[in-house]
Structures are given as structure tokens and as C-alpha cells.
Amino acid sequence: MTGHADVPVRGARLRVGVLASGRGSNLQAILDATRAPGYPAQVVIVVCDRERAPALERARAAGVEALFLNPKDFADRPAYDAALVKALTARRVELMCHAGWMRILSPVYIDAFAGRALNIHPSLLPSFPGLRAQRQALEHGVKVAGATVHFSDEGMDTGPIVAQASVPVLEDDTEDTLAARILVEEHRMFPEVIRLFAEGRLTIEGRCVRVKR
Ligand code: GAR
Numbered sequence: 584m585t586g587h588a589d590v591p592v593r594g595a596r597l598r599v600g601v602l603a604s605g606r607g608s609n610l611q612a613i614l615d616a617t618r619a620p621g622y623p624a625q626v627v628i629v630v631c632d633r634e635r636a637p638a639l640e641r642a643r644a645a646g647v648e649a650l651f652l653n654p655k656d657f658a659d660r661p662a663y664d665a666a667l668v669k670a671l672t673a674r675r676v677e678l679m680c681h682a683g684w685m686r687i688l689s690p691v692y693i694d695a696f697a698g699r700a701l702n703i704h705p706s707l708l709p710s711f712p713g714l715r716a717q718r719q720a721l722e723h724g725v726k727v728a729g730a731t732v733h734f735s736d737e738g739m740d741t742g743p744i745v746a747q748a749s750v751p752v753l754e755d756d757t758e759d760t761l762a763a764r765i766l767v768e769e770h771r772m773f774p775e776v777i778r779l780f781a782e783g784r785l786t787i788e789g790r791c792v793r794v795k796r
Contacts, residue, residue, distance in 0.1 A: 596617075596622075596623055596624055596625040596781070597623055597624040597625070597677050597678055597777075597780070597781040598624075598625065598627045598674065598675055598676050598677045598678070599613070599617075599624050599625060599626050599627065599676065599677070599678050599679075599680060599777060600626070600627060600628045600629070600630065600671050600674065600676035600678070600679050600680070601613060601626055601628070601629045601630070601638075601642075601679075601680045601681075601682050602629075602630050602631075602632075602667075602679065602680070602681045602682065602684035603629060603630075603631055603636060603638035603682045603683050603684060604631060604632055604633055604636055604638070604683055604684050604685040604686065605633065605636050605637065605638065605683050605685070606636075606637050606638065606683065607629075607636065607637050607638025607639075607640075607641045607642075607682070607683065608683075608766060608769075608770065609682035609683055609703055609769055609770065609773055610626075610629060610638050610641055610642065610682045610683075611641050611770075612769070612770035612771075612773060612774055613626060613680060613682065613773060613774055613777065614626055614641065614642075614645045614647065615774075616774030616777070616778075617774075622774075622778065623778060623781035623782055624678070624777050624778065624780075624781040626642075626645070626647050627647070627648065627674050627675075627676060628647065628648045628649075628650060628670070628671065628674045628676065629641075629642035629647055629648070629649050629650070630650045630651075630652055630667060630670065630671075631649070631650070631651050631652070632651075632652060632653075632654055632684075632685075632686050633651075634651050634653065636651075638682075638683070639651060648674070650670060652666060652667060652670070654686070660687065660689045660691075661689050661690075661691045664688060664689045664691040664692040665691050667692055668691060668692055668695045668696075671695075671696075672695075677699065678699050678700070678701070678777065678780055678781070679696050679699060679700040679701070679735075680700075680701050680702075680703075680773065680777065681700065681701065681702040681703065681735060682703060682773065683703075684702070685714075687739065688735070690737060693735060693736060693737050696735070697736075698734060698787055700734065700735040701732055701733070701734060701735065701745065701773075701776060701777070701780070702732070702733055702734075702735045702740065702742065703730060703731070703732050703769055703772070703773050704716060704730065704731050704733070704740045705717055705728075705729075705730050705762065705765045705766070705769065706719070706720060706728065706729065706730070706731065706740075707727070707728065707729040707730075707731060707747055707749060708731040708733060708740055708741070708744060708747075709741070710723075710725070711723075712738075712739050712740035712741065713739055713740065715758070717758050717761045717762045717765065718758045720752065720761065721752070721756060721757075721758060721761060725752055726751065726752050727749050727750070727751060727752060728749070728750055728751075728752050728761060728764075728765060729747055729748050729749035729750055729765060729768065730747065730748050730765050730766075730768050730769045730772060731744055731746070731747045732744075732745045732746045732747075732772055732773055732776045733745055734787060734792065743787050743789075743790055743791060743792045744791075744792060745776050745779070745785060745792045745794070746772050746775070746776050746794075748768035748769075748771070748772050749768075750764045750765055750767075750768060751764075779794060783795075784796075
């Protein structure tokens with residue numbers, strides 16, 4: 584993959600789009616971060632594939648455009664993704680963030696945002712991709728779990744890893760208690776990675792990401 588991640592530091596704030604399917608707590612963490620003086624990015628649109636996703640309400644409450652794109656309105660996945668790309672391109676989105684987006688993305692979207700789309704996943708990838716990562720971690724009896732932010736590629740929860748954070752797995756953990764512990768790290772990490780991208784400090788080299796400190 585060739586990286587588009589070398590975005591130079593500019594006066595204008597990076598235009599970020601967010602894809603979210605549900606609760607939107609990561610979206611909220613990003614929205615909160617963008618309010619800090621000097622933060623180099625702004626959220627210009629939030630797209631949801633579920634009409635009742637609380638993420639839509641969080642976007643509106645922050646004064647950000649909220650777009651519900653209904654999968655039922657499209658013949659197939661490429662048609663949906665083409666509409667998605669069209670909407671994002673029209674808003675001049677420079678970086679996409681997948682914050683709890685639970686829909687598989689086709690090459691139509693992935694190619695349009697190659698090197699410019701970040702995903703967050705609640706495991707230490709490449710362990711436990713896919714659904715219910717925290718439950719997978721408990722079922723495997725791991726002692727350390729965590730979260731990963733990575734550039735998206737055509738796979739599910741694959742692509743060059745930018746940042747990871749670990750948390751302990753405790754003897755009496757349930758899926759919910761572990762998820763809550765991981766989520767604290769997600770909320771800290773995702774806005775930090777967006778900042779690094781916006782400041783042009785991420786370079787994709789094959790499967791690896793170099794971070795300029
Ligand atoms: C988060 O834990 C995120 O890492 C996960 O969904 C949750 C969304 O929560 N994403 C995935 O599992 C992607 N494979 P949120 O809607 O409150 O941000």
C-alpha cells in the first residue's frame with residue numbers, strides 16, 4: 584500500500600469523517616478532543632448504517648452533520664459504498680475514522696481511502712479480529728487484552744497497525760467489565776492517532792507504520 588499519510592502540517596484543520604454503527608462512545612471521544620484549542624482536526628460528517636444509532640444523535644448534539652445511509656436503499660455492497668464515497672468526497676473529507684462501524688467495506692470504499700482510513704478494534708490485533716473480540720479474549724484465557732488503531736485495508740480488522748494499548752484481564756472479568764476497561768484505552772488512543780495523522784507524523788511502509796515522535 585502506498586501511504587497518503589504524509590499530510591503536511593497546515594493552517595487548516597484536517598477534515599475528518601466518522602463511520603459509526605451504534606453507541607458512538609469513540610465518536611464522542613473524538614468530538615470532545617476536537618474541541619480542545621489547537622487540536623489539528625475537525626469532524627465534518629458522521630455516517631451511520633443504522634437509523635437508531637445513538638452516534639447520530641451525538642453528532643447532531645455536537646453540531647456535526649449526521650447522515651443515515653440505509654443499506655436497504657442500495658442493490659449491493661459496492662453500490663452502497665459508492666454512495667458513501669460520493670458523500671464523503673463532496674464534504675472534502677481527508678481522513679476517515681471507523682469508530683464501531685460494523686459493516687464490511689468493499690474495495691470501492693477501501694481503494695478511495697487507502698492510507699486515509701483508520702479503524703479501532705477492541706483487541707491486540709492480529710489476535711481476535713471480527714465480532715465480540717473481548718469474548719474471544721476471555722475464551723482463550725489470555726492474561727493481557729487491549730485495543731488497536733490501524734489503517735484499514737480490504738480485510739476484516741487487518742491493515743498496518745498504528746497504535747496499541749494493553750490492559751490486564753482479571754480473574755473475575757466478564758465480557759462487559761473487560762470491554763469497559765479496554766474502552767478507556769480506546770477513547771484515549773483514537774484521538775491521539777488522529778492528531779498524529781493530522782500532523783503528518785505517520786508513514787506507511789509496507790505492513791508497518793512509522794511514527795515520527
Ligand atoms: C468499540 O469497542 C470498537 O472498538 C468496536 O466496537 C465498539 C464500538 O463502541 N469495534 C469493533 O469491534 C470493530 N471490529 P462505540 O460505538 O461506543 O464507539
